Amino acid sequence: xxxxxxxxxxxxxxxxxxxxxxxxxxxxxxxxxxxxxxxxxxxxxxxxxxxxxxxxxxxxxxxxxxxxxxxxxxxxxxxxxxxxxxxxxxxxxxxxxxxxxxxxxxxxxxxxx
Amino acid sequence: xxxxxxxxxxxxxxxxxxxxxxxxxxxxxxxxxxxxxxxxxxxxxxxxxxxxxxxxxxxxxxxxxxxxxxxxxxxxxxxxxxxxxxxxxxxxxxxxxxxxxxxxxxxxxxx
Numbered sequence: 001x002x003x004x005x006x007x008x009x010x011x012x013x014x015x016x017x018x019x020x021x022x023x024x025x026x027x028x029x030x031x032x033x034x035x036x037x038x039x040x041x042x043x044x045x046x047x048x049x050x051x052x053x054x055x056x057x058x059x060x061x062x063x064x065x066x067x068x069x070x071x072x073x074x075x076x077x078x079x080x081x082x083x084x085x086x087x088x089x090x091x092x093x094x095x096x097x098x099x100x101x102x103x104x105x106x107x108x109x110x111x112x113x
Numbered sequence: 114x115x116x117x118x119x120x121x122x123x124x125x126x127x128x129x130x131x132x133x134x135x136x137x138x139x140x141x142x143x144x145x146x147x148x149x150x151x152x153x154x155x156x157x158x159x160x161x162x163x164x165x166x167x168x169x170x171x172x173x174x175x176x177x178x179x180x181x182x183x184x185x186x187x188x189x190x191x192x193x194x195x196x197x198x199x200x201x202x203x204x205x206x207x208x209x210x211x212x213x214x215x216x217x218x219x220x221x222x223x224x
Binding site for chain 1: 154213215
């Protein structure tokens with residue numbers, strides 16, 4: 001079974017703090033994705049990556065950055081957390097640039113106070 | 114721009130058939146996927162259509178019409194455990210084959 005793990009299930013941070021969200025997948029997938037999920041808005045793509053050291057902006061990259069130094073690990077960074085970044089963050093991985101089956105991690109519920 | 118529309122809520126009875134529609138607007142359509150998400154859980158992949166027609170996987174089927182920019186998910190022999198949110202998602206070749214999700218349809222299955 002594909003396993004996608006995220007570093008924390010729940011996280012509480014203060015405004016202005018730097019926040020790191022880690023995601024690790026164990027199936028040698030090329031693609032990795034970061035989404036945020038808010039009620040009524042579905043999943044919105046923040047960043048994605050097709051290979052090590054590669055990254056592409058999604059629909060809402062502002063206020064976020066990412067790092068992919070190893071194939072199995074994709075990190076999401078909030079340089080200076082703000083209250084409007086309170087959300088559920090979901091990481092996913094998938095095979096191939098054109099394949100669409102994505103496997104999701106359990107999510108990190110981030111609260112910024 | 115890119116957009117997907119799906120109903121916010123659908124209610125059906127156990128044993129019935131329900132269809133969840135999805136219309137999309139995107140400049141570089143590549144394929145349409147469906148995901149299921151139970152409360153408190155992560156989305157799980159259900160199906161993917163890149164070509165017109167019906168794909169069947171057990172009780173679930175998914176349909177795509179590229180000319181109509183329309184697809185649907187069909188759930189048969191509904192069970193209580195099918196109560197969940199269902200998301201359609203479009204794979205768009207512009208911007209590097211990114212995936213765009215709809216807002217989701219909440220399905221309530223009643224006894």
